């Protein structure tokens with residue numbers, strides 16, 4: 001192919017997404033079919049329901065991604081697909097569809113790590129500079145990733161229990177907020193005050209790890225105890241208090257990581273990177289403590305799962321020679 005065009009697939013969880021990316025950073029199309037409505041009545045993602053939705057939507061997403069980009073199969077340079085981490089049944093739909101397209105059109109297949117994909121969402125706002133550090137916060141992961149150079153990832157800190165997004169979704173359920181709760185809790189937090197002072201787990205500990213299950217339990221106990229007394233707590237203050245605790249810990253550990261690893265740039269990405277409290281806090285802390293380190297925050301629209309970010313990561317993987325064999329399998333617990 002003459003053009004550097006990648007057809008990218010993302011089906012690791014509950015979004016069916018196909019994108020066409022040119023030269024690694026130009027989004028020609030990014031189709032995202034969300035299944036949230038189907039999972040809401042269950043209060044979370046039901047794996048079996050998710051796989052079926054992916055099967056139902058994937059071909060339409062491919063057709064639409066190509067049509068919107070104004071390209072056809074012969075124009076493509078490669079096909080890319082998320083093969084982990086994620087739900088095995090969901091991943092398999094994307095992996096199978098990508099294999100079929102790559103095989104039928106004699107295109108190389110690039111296997112992409114979902115978390116590397118999240119990280120590359122930030123590539124749409126600026127160039128990467130190495131060494132760099134990334135704070136990746138999503139529904140399934142919360143980690144600090146050190147990148148000494150392009151295509152090299154080292155996890156230097158991670159959650160020991162719940163991911164940050166998972167904690168948002170669980171406390172959201174207690175407040176009667178539909179899954180996924182992060183966005184609503186973020187909005188409520190902006191209207192409240194930190195009056196509850198929930199714990200900040202491991203904040204002062206000399207490591208780069210996180211823990212959110214204690215905060216989640218403290219939150220749930222506070223709401224249940226009030227319920228038993230027949231007392232209704234202010235939901236805005238509850239949200240603000242929860243968010244302040246999450247943001248304090250994420251920001252403190254990120255600043256500590258930057259103290260320990262001298263880097264040129266910080267990346268913020270993942271579903272929870274859409275959080276306004278977190279974005280503002282990092283803006284503030286970076287200006288105050290690491291004004292010589294630049295920061296790229298993934299664009300709001302690309303924080304959640306999407307195939308454009310997978311295509312951006314794939315463009316780099318491709319240059320480094322990553323190619324999948326035809327027996328590529330889904331790897332639900334894939335790590336960097």
Ligand code: KG4
Pocket residue numbers: 013118137138139140141164165166168169180181182183184186270271272273274275276303304305
């Ligand atoms: O990255 P993502 O789309 O899926 C995973 O790979 O996990 O992240 C989804 C998570 C959900 O837990 C959702 O509640 C959370 O991101 N989220 C937010 C916000 N928007 C989405 N959490 C906090 N504040 C937000 N504004």
Ligand code: ZN
Pocket residue numbers: 114118138139271304305
């Ligand atoms: Zn994700």
